[in-house]
Every structure is written in C-alpha cells, then in structure tokens.
Amino acid sequence: MIPTVRPRRLRTTPAMRRLTAEHRLHPAELILPAFVREGLGEPREISAMPGVLQHTLDSLRRAAVEAAESGIGGIMLFGVPAVRDARGSAADDPRGILNVATRAVAAEVGDALVVQTDLCLDEFTDHGHCGVLDAHGEVDNDTTLDRYRAMALAQAEAGSALLGLSGMMDGQVAAVRDALDAAGHQGTAILGYSAKYASAFYGPFREAVDSQLSGDRRTYQQDPANRREGLREAELDIAEGADVVMVKPAMSYLDVLADVASASPVPVWAYQVSGEAAMIEAAAANGWIDRRRTIEESVIGIKRAGADAILSYFAVELAGWLR
Ligand code: PBG
DSSP states (O other): OOOSOOGGGGGSSHHHHHHHOSOOOOGGGEEEEEEEETTOSSOEEETTEEEEEEEOHHHHHHHHHHHHHHTOSEEEEEEEOSOOBTTOGGGSOTTSHHHHHHHHHHHHHTTSSEEEEEEOSTTTBSSOOSSOBOTTSOBOHHHHHHHHHHHHHHHHHHTOSEEEEOSOOTTHHHHHHHHHHHTTOTTOEEEEEEEEBOOGGGHHHHHHTTOOOOSOOTTTSBOTTOSHHHHHHHHHHHHHTOSEEEEESSGGGHHHHHHHHHHOSSOEEEEEOHHHHHHHHHHHHTTSSOHHHHHHHHHHHHHHHTOSEEEETTHHHHHHHHO
C-alpha cells in the first residue's frame, strides 16, 4: 500500500514548517511576573527559581526597563512587605512596598509596558491566607472583599493599569469594579484569575514572597479534579465585569484553558507558574532535557491550547529568542 495522503510534505524544510505553523509566539503576548521586597540592600536569588530575583526598588526598575526593551507586553508586580499583620495593612497603604514599586515602575517605563499588580492579601497577612480570617480561623469571604476594594484603589492610584485578582473570593471582580468606578478609576482594567487551582506547583512562589502560610488554600482555590468548574468561574468573572480572565497553573490545566478559550468573549491568559518553571530548570540543570527547546515547547503548547497571552518567568529570555 502506497500512502496517497502525505502530511510529511509540509514538514520537509524549515521554511515549509515555518509557513505552515498554526501558531506562533510574539513577545507582545508575554508578561513577566516580578517580585520586589521591602528593605532589601541587594537583589536576592530565589533558590527554587534560578535566575528569578527578589528585587530591590532599583533593580526592579532596571528589570522593568529591560523587559520593555525586550518587547514583551507587560509586567506583573508582587510585593514582599517587611511587616505583616492579620488584615494585610501594607496592601492598601500608599507607602506599602507594592504600591511604591508600582509608582516607580510606571514612572520608569511609561506606556512601554502594561504595568500590572497582583491583588491578593497573602503576601501581606501574617497568617499567609489570601483573605482575612473570621473568629474560627476561616477565610471570611465578604470581609475580605472590603480589603480588596481598598487594595484596588491604592493600586489604581499608584498607576497600575490592570489589577490581577488572584484571591479566589466569590464576588471579588464585582466588588473591585464597583470600588474602582465609584472612585473615578473607570479606566483601570481587571484580570480575573478566574480558574485558579489549589496547586502544588505554587511551591517556589511561596519562597519568592516569604509566605507565612501553614496549611493550604483548598477552601477558596479550586480542586484540581474539577474541569467544568473552571469554565463556570470564568463565566462568573466575565459577568461581573472582568476585562480578561486567566487559567492558572497552565501546563496541567490545558483542558480548562481550552474550554475557557472556546467560550470566552474576553481575552484569556494563562500563568506558567513557579513550579512549572522550576521543573524545567531542574531537569535542564541535570542535562535531562534541552532547556531552550523545553521552554519554547511549553509556552507554544499553552498558546495552542488557547491562551491569548502568557505570564511566564521566561518571558524576557523567550522574547530574546523570538527576535
Ligand atoms: C496569590 C498568588 C500566588 C501565585 C500568584 N498569585 C500564590 C498562591 O495562590 O498560593 C503563584 C504564582 C506562582 O507560583 O508562580 N497572591
């Protein structure tokens, strides 16, 4: 039997493969997550995330300029405060590290990058949860919404163009939209971390932000066993006014990403999280996989599944390869 259909024809040369590629990455659709720590003299390496730093204000400014020059689309800022308390007071303090850093980065890069901020309490609370606790030590949804409203105003005033709501409280998008609009911040966009799973892949991130958490986030983040619920969460966020929705982590949740991408009228992003990057780095450091090819394959896989933009610790390096 001689085959009459030969898909290999389109794979014969690099030029043919390039011409027939269904998807391609562009630097503009990459977003770099970055950490800034209060009271740090020198930038500090995060041991579980080779090449990723806890920045000082100065080194963050330089990293933001480098990111802008690389042509990527945005930067997502996370703050590590020197002092934490039960309600995460530093989160909505205009002198809090994240708000100070947002102002500094926005002034430095102007419109060359979309400056974005993580809107969640976990970096700021002494118990490490994403919300405030009730008398029984449970995360109190509706009290937390008031904290998110205050945080949103502080971040918008600091110059964040897009607030990344990663706390997984019910009604958070509607609450923050309402607070922003009432204060004249109609132009500030909301990214709902809509389908955010209670994931072990956040492990290295906990070191990056010196997380105080003991226990887990399973009463608010989603069960990894649930697919349908991912789409439901995204639909709720869109109905509440999310400008962009996200699926997180990325690589173990490509089915959820594909579901959301096929149904969403708004852009869909995905977050290749710390543990996903760490696995690649560790295997590559052992010589078990080709680092560059694995990074490229992992990110194009996320794109192929339906992501319009991708948060990745490799964003700037990848943009360099793409040029
Ligand atoms: C919450 C938040 C987390 C991450 C992003 N935003 C941690 C968590 O939910 O436990 C994880 C990102 C990563 O692992 O790279 N502020």
